[in-house]
Structures are given as structure tokens and as C-alpha cells.
């Protein structure tokens with residue numbers, strides 16, 4: 001109930017203007033989101049000093065104009081150059097939402113922009129991972145991924161365990177060198193395409209994890225769920241994967257103690273670090289996941 005309320009709020013532009021201008025928002029937001037590109041570089045450095053890898057996400061969703069899409073491409077190319085200059089690559093890569101590159105207005109143009117960003121990442125000695133958005137975009141994300149992988153086979157993809165199709169998608173993507181992030185899925189989806197109960201989503205997550213861990217690709221286990229993390233650790237052992245053959249991923253500001261514990265245990269841990277001023281939709285999805293914990297936690 002609360003979850004659907006916050007997910008609905010994530011799509012409300014009126015509420016967005018109200019929340020973004022509220023003075024109380026700023027400090028709260030900084031616990032989960034770096035502000036400027038400069039802040040993102042500083043936080044990336046701090047995380048790297050703590051032995052954590054990073055994936056940077058420039059916050060911008062559902063771009064409406066070609067100019068906005070071009071600006072997003074430029075932002076990514078610039079941050080990749082700055083990461084390289086700062087000596088933060090390859091430990092820092094970037095995450096990309098195709099909707100931010102205007103996929104809804106012009107798929108071909110979004111592909112061109114994504115290609116340019118992958119080229120900038122390759123030049124900087126690092127990689128790009130495509131985020132997963134709502135299920136109406138999954139096929140288009142796949143097509144773009146396959147195109148990008150012709151020139152940049154290291155391009156990563158995100159799969160959402162709550163979608164019924166994802167087990168099949170995992171099978172398709174568990175190939176040599178294929179980087180696949182597995183998460184539960186953050187968007188409200190209809191029963192026809194997605195599991196609705198937490199238990200069914202968790203069971204799907206484990207089936208998908210088994211496919212990815214036993215396959216030939218590079219699984220990126222993106223969850224804060226203690227049970228699923230424990231199963232991830234177990235599967236990595238069971239399938240004899242050593243450090244560098246899989247990784248855990250957690251969001252910036254969420255369970256930092258667990259991030260440190262996993263890294264101390266010899267696992268590669270990557271922190272997903274969003275930055276920029278368009279934080280509203282991202283933060284509402286986080287609050288939808290854990291309303292009480294997120295709204296009441298002190299840090």
C-alpha cells in the first residue's frame with residue numbers, strides 16, 4: 001500500500017516541484033545522492049579509498065527533447081574524462097538509463113548517444129552498465145545492448161527478478177564475458193508480467209542467480225537483502241568463482257556496514273552512486289522500498 005503510494009508519487013511532477021524546493025530535502029538527499037559532478041568525484045574517491053568500486057549514475061529520466069538527450073550524453077562523456085584524469089578508472093564505471101538518452105522519442109538517436117558514451121568509457125579504460133526501467137522498455141534495452149556489444153562487448157545489462165521473463169533473459173545473457181546485474185526491480189508492474197509477492201520475487205531472484213553464477217558471464221548481485229546476499233556468497237563458493245569473477249552491488253547510503261563487511265571478506269563490492277539535481281524519482285523509489293527505515297534513519 002505505502003509502496004504503491006510512493007511509486008505513484010515518483011511520477012508526479014507537481015509533487016516533485018514541491019519536494020525539491022523544500023528546505024528540509026537537501027540534507028536528507030545527500031545521504032543517498034551526490035550533488036554536483038565534483039561531489040560525485042569526491043565521493044568516488046572516498047569509496048575507492050575504502051576499497052569499494054563505484055558505478056556513477058547521472059540522474060535524469062525520461063528525457064523529452066533531443067537537446068536534453070545530447071546534454072546527458074555530454075555529461076557522461078565529461079564525467080568519464082574526469083574519472084580517468086582522477087585515476088579512478090577502471091574501478092569507477094557508469095550506469096545509464098536509456099530513457100535519459102531519449103529512447104522514448106527516438107530509439108536510433110538514443111543508440112547513437114549510448115554508443116558515444118561506451119566509446120568514451122572504453123577510452124577511459126572502464127565500462128558502462130545499462131539500467132533496467134519499466135517492463136515496456138525491456139525489449140528496446142535488449143536490442144540496444146546487443147548493438148552496443150558489437151563494438152563494446154563489456155557493456156553490462158540489468159535484469160529485474162520480479163519480471164516473469166527474466167529467467168529466460170538470464171539464460172540468454174549468461175555467456176562468456178557478459179556482465180549482468182541482477183536486481184529485484186524497482187518499478188510497479190502489472191501481474192501479467194511480474195511476480196507480485198515478495199516471496200515469489202525472492203524465489204525468482206535465486207533461480208536467476210543460479211543461472212548467472214553457474215553460467216559463463218560476470219554476475220553482479222545487486223541487493224541489500226541479507227538472505228539473498230548470503231545465497232550470493234554461497235553460490236560464488238559453490239560455483240568456484242574467485243574474486244574478480246562476480247561482484248556485489250549496493251546503493252550509496254544503504255547498508256554501508258554491509259558494504260564494508262563484504263569488501264573485507266574479499267568480495268568485489270560496487271556502490272551505485274547517483275548524482276545531479278534531478279533526484280526526485282530516484283529517491284521516491286528508494287522510499288517506496290523501505291519507507292520507515294529510509295525516512296527515520298539518522299545517516
Ligand SMILES: Cc1cc2nc3c(=O)[nH]c(=O)nc-3n(C[C@H](O)[C@H](O)[C@H](O)COP(=O)(O)OP(=O)(O)OC[C@H]3O[C@@H](n4cnc5c(N)ncnc54)[C@H](O)[C@@H]3O)c2cc1C
Pocket residue numbers: 130131132133158160183184185186187222223224225226249250251254255271272289290293294
Ligand atoms: C546496485 C543496484 C542497482 C540497481 N539498479 C536497478 C535498475 O537498473 N532497475 C531497477 O528496476 N532497479 C534497480 N535497483 C533497485 C532494485 O531493483 C530494488 O528495488 C532495490 O535494491 C531494493 O531491493 P533489495 O534487493 O535491496 O531488497 P528489499 O526487498 O528492498 O529489502 C530486503 C531486505 O534487505 C534489507 N534492507 C533493504 N533496504 C535496507 C536499508 N535501507 N537499510 C537496511 N536494510 C535494508 C532488509 O533486511 C530488508 O528486509 C538497483 C539496486 C541496486 C542495489
